Amino acid sequence: MRIAYIECPAGASGDMFLGAWLDAGVDEAAWRALLAKLAVPGYEVRVRPVMKQGIRALKVDVVVEGEESIYDGDPGVHPQDDDPDHHHDHDHGHGSHGHDDFHTYRHEDAHTHSHDHGHHHAHEHPHRHPHRHLPDIEHILDHSDLPDPVREKSRLAFRLLAEAEGRVHGLPPERVHFHEVGAVDAIVDVVGAMAGWYLAGMPACYVSPIEVGGGTVRCAHGLMPVPAPATAILLEGLPTYSSGRWGETVTPTGAAILRALCERGEAPVFAADTIGYGAGKKELPVANVLRIRLGETAAAQRAGDLWILEANVDDMPGEWAAHALQRMLDLGALDAWVTPVVMKKGRPGMQMHVLCDAARRDGLVEALHEETTSLGVRYYPVARSVLARRWVTVSTPYGAVRVKVAERDGRVVNAAPEYEDCRVAAVSSGAPLKAVYQAALAAAQAEWLPGSQGQ
Numbered sequence: 001m002r003i004a005y006i007e008c009p010a011g012a013s014g015d016m017f018l019g020a021w022l023d024a025g026v027d028e029a030a031w032r033a034l035l036a037k038l039a040v041p042g043y044e045v046r047v048r049p050v051m052k053q054g055i056r057a058l059k060v061d062v063v064v065e066g067e068e069s070i071y072d073g074d075p076g077v078h079p080q081d082d083d084p085d086h087h088h089d090h091d092h093g094h095g096s097h098g099h100d101d102f103h104t105y106r107h108e109d110a111h112t113h114s115h116d117h118g119h120h121h122a123h124e125h126p127h128r129h130p131h132r133h134l135p136d137i138e139h140i141l142d143h144s145d146l147p148d149p150v151r152e153k154s155r156l157a158f159r160l161l162a163e164a165e166g167r168v169h170g171l172p173p174e175r176v177h178f179h180e181v182g183a184v185d186a187i188v189d190v191v192g193a194m195a196g197w198y199l200a201g202m203p204a205c206y207v208s209p210i211e212v213g214g215g216t217v218r219c220a221h222g223l224m225p226v227p228a229p230a231t232a233i234l235l236e237g238l239p240t241y242s243s244g245r246w247g248e249t250v251t252p253t254g255a256a257i258l259r260a261l262c263e264r265g266e267a268p269v270f271a272a273d274t275i276g277y278g279a280g281k282k283e284l285p286v287a288n289v290l291r292i293r294l295g296e297t298a299a300a301q302r303a304g305d306l307w308i309l310e311a312n313v314d315d316m317p318g319e320w321a322a323h324a325l326q327r328m329l330d331l332g333a334l335d336a337w338v339t340p341v342v343m344k345k346g347r348p349g350m351q352m353h354v355l356c357d358a359a360r361r362d363g364l365v366e367a368l369h370e371e372t373t374s375l376g377v378r379y380y381p382v383a384r385s386v387l388a389r390r391w392v393t394v395s396t397p398y399g400a401v402r403v404k405v406a407e408r409d410g411r412v413v414n415a416a417p418e419y420e421d422c423r424v425a426a427v428s429s430g431a432p433l434k435a436v437y438q439a440a441l442a443a444a445q446a447e448w449l450p451g452s453q454g455q
Contacts, residue, residue, distance in 0.1 A: 001334070002203040002389055003270040006262065007291040008210040011249025014189025016278040016290035017257055019058035021196025022047060024276025024292050027393045030400045034195040035188065037145040043184045045192075050279045053287040057277035060192075062185040134162040134174050140187065146195075147420045149202060153194040157260040161252055164233040186253060193257045199402065201391040203294060204332075206267035207258055209239040211286075213249035231255045237264055246284055254290075263332060265359050270295045273390075296388045306334070307361045308382050311374035312341065314349030321350055324371035331367055332360045355382075387413060394443035399425040401440040415444050 006012075006020075022028055028047065035045065042065040050059045137158045141151050162173035169176065197205070212235065216223040226248050227235060234255035272295035280288040313321075321338055328336040335355040343349040352372060356364050361379060368377045387406040394403055401421040406414040417440035426433040 001268075001297045001386065002201050003267060003295055003297055004197070004200065004203040004205045004261075005208065005267050005270070005272070005293045005295075006205060006258070007208040007293070008250075008258075009208075009286050010280060010284050010288040010290070011211050011213060011251075012254030012258055012290055013251040013280060014186070014193055014253035014257060015060050015062070016254065016280050017193035018045075018060035018189065018196065019047070019278025020276045020290050020292040021193070021200060021278070022060065022276065023058040023278060024200065024274050024294055026196050026199045026276075027400070030199055030393045030402075031192070031195055033400060034146065034150065034199070035192055038188065038191050039140055039144040040184050040187055043188055045188070052277075052279050052289050053283075055277055055287045055289055057279035057287075057289045059279040059281075062188045062192075064184045134158060134176065137187065141191075144191075145424070146191065147198060147424065149420075150191065150194045150198045153197065153260050154191045157190050157194070157256040160234060160259050161230065161256045164230040164252075164256075167233055168229045189253050190257065194260075197261060199391070199393070200294060201389070201402075201404070204263055205261040206265075207238055207262045209241050210235065210258070211246070211249050212240045212242050213246040214242045215245035215247055217248055227255075228252070234259050238262065243285070249284070268297050268357070270297045297386075305358060306382050306384060307356055307358060307379050309352075309354040309356065309361070309364055309368060310378045311352045311368050311372055311376070312343060312349060313352065313372050313374045314343045314347045316350070316373045318350075320372070321352065324352060324368070327367055327371050328354050328356075328364060331364055332356065333364055391418075392444060394440055396425065396436060396439040396443055398429040398431050398436045398439060401425060401436065401443075403440055403444040405444070415441060417441055417444070 022031065032045065044063045044065075046061045046063060048059050048061075049056055051057075138155055141154055141158075144151065146154070159173060162176050165171075165176045166173045197203070212227045212231075215226050217226055217228060218224075227240075227250055228248065231248075231250055231252050234252065235250065235258075238258060272293040274294040276292045276294075277289045278292075280290070282288060325336045325338065333354045333356045335353075337353050339351045339353065341349050341351045352368065352374070354364055354368065365377050365379060368374065387408050389404055389406050391402050391404055393400055399421075402418040404416050404418065405412060406416075417437050422433055422436045422440060425431070426436045429436070
């Protein structure tokens with residue numbers, strides 16, 4: 001199984017995720033091509049290498065049309081950050097990070113403004129950002145030609161933030177009036193982070209203990225503790241610590257991305273084969289980077305490490321079965337499937353199967369009881385052998401396509417183009433799906449898999 005271990009010794013923000021995925025080997029051209037499918041115009045993405053206390057990292061800036069004069073040519077760096085006479089109603093400037101202003105308020109704005117933290121009162125905003133609610137963001141995502149996993153992970157991140165802000169301000173998620181969540185740079189940060197995860201092969205993500213900073217932040221209501229209230233809610237259930245008064249090191253964007261991507265619990269043992277560093281803006285006592293290590297879990301897993309769950313049903317609609325399978329996968333099952341069976345009295349029925357690791361067994365058993373009409377769930381340990389897998393991106397006459405390559409002892413034994421990439425390329429080019437699939441496989445064999453034909 002492919003694993004991404006996300007290390008946050010200096011916190012987390014959206015732009016740090018973008019840099020880390022690209023530095024970890026995500027193809028920048030393919031990544032930009034995915035972002036181009038986002039139905040949001042008027043921005044430019046800039047990628048550059050920087051040094052953070054001797055560590056080379058990638059800094060990614062999302063520059064929105066008309067904003068360069070504000071940032072004096074350095075996206076994410078406010079020209080008045082070091083001016084003690086410059087007034088901000090929210091006076092803490094995002095701690096360690098750059099343009100990642102995914103609050104329902106903005107901490108680092110070029111304009112003086114005043115508004116209530118609840119975001120449901122009248123506002124005075126002389127600046128250009130639109131005010132959007134959660135349904136507006138979801139509408140943008142739903143009308144973008146993004147791959148389904150990118151769209152759904154992005155929707156999840158935005159909804160998690162809306163729910164957190166709603167808890168803080170006593171509002172339902174749909175009524176939270178986002179001031180900065182609607183800004184182009186915030187939307188690109190979230191979708192770009194999910195596109196990086198997608199192009200990295202959609203690994204299972206785990207997070208290290210997270211440095212949350214410390215001290216206080218000033219807002220219209222006065223001083224608030226770090227992490228800010230919504231960020232603290234988003235970090236519930238994730239391991240955190242503070243090294244003192246570093247200011248805000250985890251932005252709401254970063255926290256929402258972590259919650260949307262990461263599994264709960266400790267990461268399994270894995271062998272890293274790729275490492276990427278994404279840089280934040282400011283200098284801290286530690287290197288201001290987010291690190292992602294990608295690798296594979298052990299090739300063989302013993303009985304007891306993995307479990308099969310089974311439930312027989314003969315009185316449940318097929319639509320419920322489809323929903324139950326998706327719920328199992330969403331809850332972390334490694335696989336889920338249905339087998340048609342003939343049950344007692346000759347009744348046609350279904351047998352639900354779930355493959356999971358030991359840590360998720362009990363939760364998935366409970367979910368099977370909730371989502372099916374079965375009165376009992378069987379489970380037993382299994383062992384399996386898995387091939388090491390990696391993703392490569394190949395060029396075809398119809399567009400870029402990812403190919404999953406499976407290896408054993410360094411020898412390629414299988415390669416499969418990603419269906420969703422082939423489907424998008426087929427639709428956009430008008431070519432048959434099978435033609436795109438065959439072109440991608442031929443390109444992989446010629447470019448990435450020399451000598452593998454016929455294996």
